[in-house]
Amino acid sequence: MVERAVSELSPGMVLAADVLTPGGRFLMPKGTVLDAGHLKSLTAWNLAAVVVTGDAAAAASPTSRPGPEAEGLPAEDREAVAAVVRERFGAFDTAGEAGAVLFRLAVDREIRKRQAAGPEPVQAAVAEDRCRRPAEAGALGPLTPDVLLRDEPKLVSPPEVYLRINDVLRDPASTVEDAADSIRHDPSLAAKLLRLVNSSYYSRTMRAVSGRFPAKVDSLSRAVVVVGARQLATLALGVSVLPLFQDIPPNWVNMRLFWEHSVGCAAAAQAIAAATGRVNAETAFVAGLLHDIGRIIAFKQAAAHMGTAMRQAEAESRPLYLTEREVLGFDHAALGGHLLQKWQFPTNLEKMVRYHHDLEEPLFIDEPAVIHLADIVATAMGWGGSGNRRMPALDADAWAILGLTGGDLAGLVPVMEARLGETMRSFFPDHQGPP
Incomplete structure (x- = not known):
C-alpha cells in the first residue's frame, strides 16, 4: 500500500482503504478501481491524498521479471515455471507494455501454484491438457452456424x-x-x-x-x-442460459475449467469496463461470461472439425480460434454471436461476443475491445481453460482505445482475480479459488 496525492492518481489504480470526506462521511470503499469520475469526485472534495494498492510508480514501469513470489525458489524451478508461461504466450509480444506486465504476473501466479501444491501439478496440468485431444477426426463436411444451431434442440429457442x-x-x-x-x-x-x-x-x-x-x-x-x-x-x-451449456464430454474439455476461464474473462471485463467507462460493468461481465459459448456448441455439434482444429493449433502453436476459422469456416466467437442474435440478445452483448477476436469488422470497437483484452488477461493468467492453449495477439487499436497503461493493468489484475474467486464460489460453492 502507498499513499498518493490525488493529483498523482490515474484511472485503473485501486483504493487500498476506504475514503472519507473531510467531514468523516463515507465516500468510496476499499477496492474501488478508480475511473475518471472517481478522480473528479476526489478532486471536488479537496482531498489531499488516498491510499492505493502497490507502488504505482513501479507499476508504471513494468518489466517481465518475476515478482516477489519468486524469492526463495530454486533457479531451475523458476525457469521451469517461466517455460510453462512462455509456451502459453507463444508469439505474444512480451516486450510490449501489456505483454511485459502480463508475463510477469503470469509467472508469479504459476510460482504461487507450485509453492502451494509442489512442482508436479504444473507439469501434470499441461500433460492432462494434451491428452484431451481426440485421436480421430473423422470425415469433414461443410458447416454453417445455422446448421449447428438447428441440430441442437435446446438452442432452437431460449x-x-x-x-x-x-x-x-x-x-x-x-x-x-x-x-x-x-x-x-x-x-x-x-x-x-x-x-x-x-x-x-x-x-x-x-x-x-x-x-x-x-x-x-x-x-x-x-x-x-x-x-x-x-x-x-x-x-x-x-x-x-448457463445450464444449456454443461454437458460436454470430458475428452474435450473439463467443464469446471471452462467455466473458470469464462468467469475469469467476465471478472476481467467487469474491471476493465469500470476502469475505462467504455461499457456498463454488468454488461461487460455477461459478455465475458458468454464469450466462448460458441466453442461449446462446436464441441458438441462439430466434434470431428474441432478435433482437427485443436490438433492443428497444438502442432502449429497457434490460438485455437485461428484454426477454427480454417477448419470450420468460422470461429467460436462468430458462432456464439450468431446464437445471441437469433435469441434477440441486446445488440451490444451480441456484438461484444461476436467480435472479440475480429476487431476490424465492427464500426466501433470500444465495446468488443473490452472482451478482447479480458480474454487475453484470463488466458495469460491461466484462469481455467476452454480448449485453447495459446494467447491471441493483442490488437493495437483495442489497447489504444481503452486508454490503459501497463501500470493500470498491473493494478487491475489482482482485483480481477479476487472477483474470479468470489464468482466461482457463487456458481460452485466448493471452489477453492486461484492461489
Whole structure:
C-alpha cells in the first residue's frame, strides 16, 4: 500500500482503504478501481491524498521479471515455471507494455501454484491438457452456424426465464418489481444472483448507501435496488442460459475449467469496463461470461472439425480460434454471436461476443475491445481453460482505445482475480479459488 496525492492518481489504480470526506462521511470503499469520475469526485472534495494498492510508480514501469513470489525458489524451478508461461504466450509480444506486465504476473501466479501444491501439478496440468485431444477426426463436411444451431434442440429457442428477463430489458418502462418478478420464478437462478450480489464487489455498493439495507441482501427486490433493475436483469440474462451449456464430454474439455476461464474473462471485463467507462460493468461481465459459448456448441455439434482444429493449433502453436476459422469456416466467437442474435440478445452483448477476436469488422470497437483484452488477461493468467492453449495477439487499436497503461493493468489484475474467486464460489460453492 502507498499513499498518493490525488493529483498523482490515474484511472485503473485501486483504493487500498476506504475514503472519507473531510467531514468523516463515507465516500468510496476499499477496492474501488478508480475511473475518471472517481478522480473528479476526489478532486471536488479537496482531498489531499488516498491510499492505493502497490507502488504505482513501479507499476508504471513494468518489466517481465518475476515478482516477489519468486524469492526463495530454486533457479531451475523458476525457469521451469517461466517455460510453462512462455509456451502459453507463444508469439505474444512480451516486450510490449501489456505483454511485459502480463508475463510477469503470469509467472508469479504459476510460482504461487507450485509453492502451494509442489512442482508436479504444473507439469501434470499441461500433460492432462494434451491428452484431451481426440485421436480421430473423422470425415469433414461443410458447416454453417445455422446448421449447428438447428441440430441442437435446446438452442432452437431460449428458456422461458430468459424470455421474461428479455421482456424487462426491452421495455424502458419496466419497474423494480418487474425485474424481480422476471427472476423469482426460477429459484436456482434467484439463488445464484443473490450469491453474486452478496459478494464483496456489491457489498461495497451497499456500504456506500449504509442504513438502507441489512448486512446481507436476502430478496430480489433489494438486489435490484443495489445493482439496478436493468443491470440485475442483464446479469440474470447471462446466468439463465448457463445450464444449456454443461454437458460436454470430458475428452474435450473439463467443464469446471471452462467455466473458470469464462468467469475469469467476465471478472476481467467487469474491471476493465469500470476502469475505462467504455461499457456498463454488468454488461461487460455477461459478455465475458458468454464469450466462448460458441466453442461449446462446436464441441458438441462439430466434434470431428474441432478435433482437427485443436490438433492443428497444438502442432502449429497457434490460438485455437485461428484454426477454427480454417477448419470450420468460422470461429467460436462468430458462432456464439450468431446464437445471441437469433435469441434477440441486446445488440451490444451480441456484438461484444461476436467480435472479440475480429476487431476490424465492427464500426466501433470500444465495446468488443473490452472482451478482447479480458480474454487475453484470463488466458495469460491461466484462469481455467476452454480448449485453447495459446494467447491471441493483442490488437493495437483495442489497447489504444481503452486508454490503459501497463501500470493500470498491473493494478487491475489482482482485483480481477479476487472477483474470479468470489464468482466461482457463487456458481460452485466448493471452489477453492486461484492461489
